[in-house]
Amino acid sequence: MPRKRIAVLGAGILGSSLALLLARRGHDVTVYDKESEPVACASRWNEGKIHLGYLYGADDSLRTARHILPGSLSFGRVLSELLEADLRPHTTSRDDIYLVHRNSVVDAATLERTFGRIDDLLHEHPGARNYLVDVSAARSRKLSPAKWGEISTSDEVVAGYEVPERSINTQWVAGSLAAALRSQPRVTLRLETTITEAKPVAGVDGKWQVATNDGAREQFDVVVNALWEGRLAVDLTAGITPEPGWSHRFRYCLFIRTKRPVALRSALITVGGFGDVKNYNGRDFYMSWYPVGMVRQGSGITLERPEALDAAATERFADAVRARLGTLLPGTEAVFEAAEDIKVRGGFVFAQARGSVDDPAASIHRRDRFGVQREGSYYSVDTGKYSTAPWMAEQLAAEISGG
Missing domain, CATH: 3.30.9.10 (D-Amino Acid Oxidase, subunit A, domain 2)
Incomplete structure (x- = not known):
């Protein structure tokens, strides 16, 4: 498997999990985030419910439950392997x-x-x-x-x-992911840095260039947009028009x-x-x-x-x-x-x-319209729910690495 230089935009639970998984597969990963610490925003400050679909009782089609279940049922397995930790002390007991x-x-x-x-x-x-x-x-x-x-x-x-x-204490998860990122030698953190654009250098299947608010530009073999509130704006620069709604x-x-x-x-x-x-x-x-x-x-x-x-x-x-x-x-x-x-x-x-x-x-x-959009070597990831993020990261790491 060829080693790749990969940019992950956003250090929330999806971006952080993906960066660790890619690094463990031998890739060199640069993680960009606007905050001074990884996993500092919505992924740290939420209720941590690992959804099975019951919250979406108004969706009698069950599309939400069907879409969420594979990720939520894998949450504990993927995250415990990723953090090499027992999640039970940090989850609700009833x-x-x-x-x-x-x-x-x-x-x-x-x-x-x-x-x-x-x-x-x-x-x-x-x-x-x-x-x-x-x-x-x-x-x-x-x-x-x-x-x-x-x-x-x-x-x-x-x-x-x-x-x-059940639910998990997201502050504990955030702190553990941040520590794991900092201790992973193949991960480079670019914190307090805002992404302004992502564009192909030549064709979309080749290298991509990431530009930041400090005027820096850097090229990568693969770019993954795992931003949350800022994802759509960067997608537009990459040539992806957001789906309405x-x-x-x-x-x-x-x-x-x-x-x-x-x-x-x-x-x-x-x-x-x-x-x-x-x-x-x-x-x-x-x-x-x-x-x-x-x-x-x-x-x-x-x-x-x-x-x-x-x-x-x-x-x-x-x-x-x-x-x-x-x-x-x-x-x-x-x-x-x-x-x-x-x-x-x-x-x-x-x-x-x-x-x-x-x-x-x-x-x-309903929450059945989330997933990954791809434009050559550029991936845009709508995490959907906190509970599906580690599983989506696992799936994406395998795809980027070729299986």
């Missing part, structure tokens, strides 16, 4: 609770049928044993009112389900560390613009409330990042999430009372979909 809101865009009976069909997809999939836990025989389970009433006593909740999904959003969420362990189930209010809580290990928590956290969205080639929240705005944001989640999930109050550190962090969300989550017909309720 199945997620889904609470159906009375204003859900999908009624509970329909949702229950869809969950059952997703259960069947899981059982049919040969990779079901490779999820963060073995889900080859797992099923979603309807909870009695008394059981889900232990989590929420609000009359806004009309049904509850336990589904076999995308959207950018920017969301803030809470990341809380407590002084002592707090017993709280990971739970999500569904289906629509509601919120959720993740309990990774009893002391590290994620919380969100969609209407408060969604601060900017648009359908342009790029979306301007909102200004950072000052101390007063940060406090108001945390108070708003605390108040709204607390009405539905009163157990979250114990987390705030025990908190020793509360961070408000955010990131961009790209989707080949649009519309409001409160509109049952909006394409935003």
Whole structure:
């Protein structure tokens, strides 16, 4: 196998995983990122749900579940091999609770049928044993009112389900990936560097040139655009016209560390613009409330990042999430009372979909239009979901290396 010089644009979970996999195959990889550290943005600051399709209960075609499953079921295997680490101490220890809101865009009976069909997809999939836990025989389970009433006593909740999904602490993953990149001798990091264009030197099947904001230009055998919010703009310079129908959003969420362990189930209010809580290990928590956290969205080639929240705005944001989640999930109050550190962090969300989550017909309720576009030696990767990134990186590393 000939050694290649490869540029990876973007040091999120996809770009970082791909760079490590390519380097281990003997290639020389240069990773570009605008931040001062790898894996510093959306891949570090999100809930870490390793999706199996249940969140997309409004997609009764099950296209989302079918598209997501191969990557999500491989997440644990690929990432644990990549980091040479046991993921179990950093993942949620119990199945997620889904609470159906009375204003859900999908009624509970329909949702229950869809969950059952997703259960069947899981059982049919040969990779079901490779999820963060073995889900080859797992099923979603309807909870009695008394059981889900232990989590929420609000009359806004009309049904509850336990589904076999888990989440991972993305801050731990980000730190581990960053350390692995820095210790890999075949990886060169070009941080605090913004890509301005990528163009073929001669034909698209030959070398490509990458230009950066400092005026530098460098040629590579292969270029992989693994940017997130900046991907479409670079694709245009490479001659790839984005497929219509995308959207950018920017969301803030809470990341809380407590002084002592707090017993709280990971739970999500569904289906629509509601919120959720993740309990990774009893002391590290994620919380969100969609209407408060969604601060900017648009359908342009790029979306301007909102200004950072000052101390007063940060406090108001945390108070708003605390108040709204607390009405539905009163157990979250114990987390705030025990908190020793509360961070408000955010990131961009790209989707080949649009519309409001409160509109049952909006394409935003589906995630089946992501993948790789290729123009000769240039690859553009829409990761789709955090949970599919390591598997996509593995597939792409094999393709670039010739098998």
